[in-house]
Amino acid sequence: MSESRPVTPVNSVRFISELRDPERGTLLQLSADGVKLHTQDSDRSWKIIDEIPRFVTDEHLESFGHQWTRFDVAHEAEDRATFEAKTGFLLSDLQGKRILDAGCGGGRYAKVCGEAGATVFGADHTRAVDKAKHLCGHLPNVHFIQADLKHLPFEPASFDFVFSIGVMHHDADTRKVFDAVAGMVRPGGRYSVWLYRRNQWWQEILNSGLRAITTRIPSSVLMPFCHVGAILGGLPVVNKSLNKIINFSAHPSYQNRVCDTFDWWAPKYQYHHTVEELSVWFHEAGFTGLKVLPPEKSGRFYHWAYDHNLLIGSGVNVTGVKR
Numbered sequence: 001m002s003e004s005r006p007v008t009p010v011n012s013v014r015f016i017s018e019l020r021d022p023e024r025g026t027l028l029q030l031s032a033d034g035v036k037l038h039t040q041d042s043d044r045s046w047k048i049i050d051e052i053p054r055f056v057t058d059e060h061l062e063s064f065g066h067q068w069t070r071f072d073v074a075h076e077a078e079d080r081a082t083f084e085a086k087t088g089f090l091l092s093d094l095q096g097k098r099i100l101d102a103g104c105g106g107g108r109y110a111k112v113c114g115e116a117g118a119t120v121f122g123a124d125h126t127r128a129v130d131k132a133k134h135l136c137g138h139l140p141n142v143h144f145i146q147a148d149l150k151h152l153p154f155e156p157a158s159f160d161f162v163f164s165i166g167v168m169h170h171d172a173d174t175r176k177v178f179d180a181v182a183g184m185v186r187p188g189g190r191y192s193v194w195l196y197r198r199n200q201w202w203q204e205i206l207n208s209g210l211r212a213i214t215t216r217i218p219s220s221v222l223m224p225f226c227h228v229g230a231i232l233g234g235l236p237v238v239n240k241s242l243n244k245i246i247n248f249s250a251h252p253s254y255q256n257r258v259c260d261t262f263d264w265w266a267p268k269y270q271y272h273h274t275v276e277e278l279s280v281w282f283h284e285a286g287f288t289g290l291k292v293l294p295p296e297k298s299g300r301f302y303h304w305a306y307d308h309n310l311l312i313g314s315g316v317n318v319t320g321v322k323r
Contacts (some may be wrong), residue, residue: 004148013265014030017119017142022055022151052133055147058126071259072110074135085296086162087192094118097160102181103167107132114142121154123147125279128134135144135265150180157322159184163192166315169271175281182285192288192319198272207247207312222266225256230257244305247312264313275316276286287320 005316019028021039028037031045037053038045049052072215095117101110104122110132112119120142122132129144141217147153149168162185168177178193185191198204214222229248232238234257244249249260264270275292282290295314305311 005119010119013024016274018155019053019145019153020155022147022153024157030152043094046243050130050133051239052129053145053153055145055151055153055269056125056181059200073106073259074111075253075255079108079112082165082296083109084291085166086315086317087161088291088293089163089192091116091191092301094161100152100154100159100162100181100184100185102152102162102164104129104132104144105167107135107144107321109165110142110144111136111139114139117141121145121159123152124151126151149177150181152184154184156183159186159189161185161192165194166196168194170267171275172267172269174227174271174273177264178281179220181286182287182322187322189322190319191282191322192293192317193278194315194317195278196270196272197309197311197314198274199312203245203310203312204272206245209220210246211265211270215268220261225260226258226261226265229261230254233257233261244312257278260313273316278316278318282318282320286323288323290318290320291316294317
């Protein structure tokens with residue numbers, strides 16, 4: 001963490017009271033100078049930088065901090081539709097709910113929830129929380145922390161609704177993250193998770209082989225290739241064929257295409273999963289009423305390719321209720 005960045009106190013006493021030691025679960029206190037959180041015996045402490053408690057640094061996820069702070073990818077109507085499609089939760093049902101956005105990135109879905117009247121806590125392992133705080137600066141009911149999703153500084157079983165969209169598969173152990181975040185859901189609360197889908201064997205071999213190269217390339221070198229992918233993604237004939245072999249984004253927005261393409265090729269870890277695998281995790285974590293959510297996009301050919309695991313970058317998406 002850069003020492004040149006301003007260190008400032010959290011501006012909400014209520015927010016501080018919500019936080020716990022991520023390892024021991026004990027209450028935290030604000031230091032006398034207001035720039036740190038510490039345990040009651042003061043043997044452990046964490047900085048508050050730009051009004052955000054920092055329990056971790058970027059570590060192996062630095063590329064995400066780079067991408068989410070560099071690009072503007074929020075689109076209000078699209079983000080609302082994507083949130084509902086990938087969580088199975090209607091925005092009209094969020095009023096008064098206590099929500100955890102596990103892996104909030106630049107904060108676009110935290111913003112959607114906050115504007116719908118929920119109290120939202122966004123957690124991310126990277127400095128993307130800086131972008132998220134800026135995006136949600138007009139929402140006093142939305143708060144952010146920089147933390148490891150496997151060791152969240154919250155009271156277990158304290159959230160009405162927890163969701164994670166496209167995040168957990170970037171950890172060294174997806175299942176461990178899933179289980180840790182599942183523990184944040186209260187009995188009767190809902191949990192929704194979206195992970196990368198496992199594709200056909202030949203797609204997995206090809207893309208894994210290429211990622212073995214791209215993950216070792218500095219961001220400054222990789223980024224121009226992502227711009228090439230973004231250009232290709234804007235060509236209808238190309239983006240309906242070539243990107244089924246080598247992944248690059250076909251999003252309508254150029255910035256989103258660059259960001260999404262970088263998101264695929266840069267991260268150190270990227271694991272792909274099946275619906276059956278994710279459903280087992282939900283069952284074993286104590287969830288019932290599982291629902292496999294359909295893809296957001298429509299079209300006969302799209303659904304055929306989706307059902308046959310041919311769409312690189314598509315997801316497996318399940319939601320359930322905690323017993």
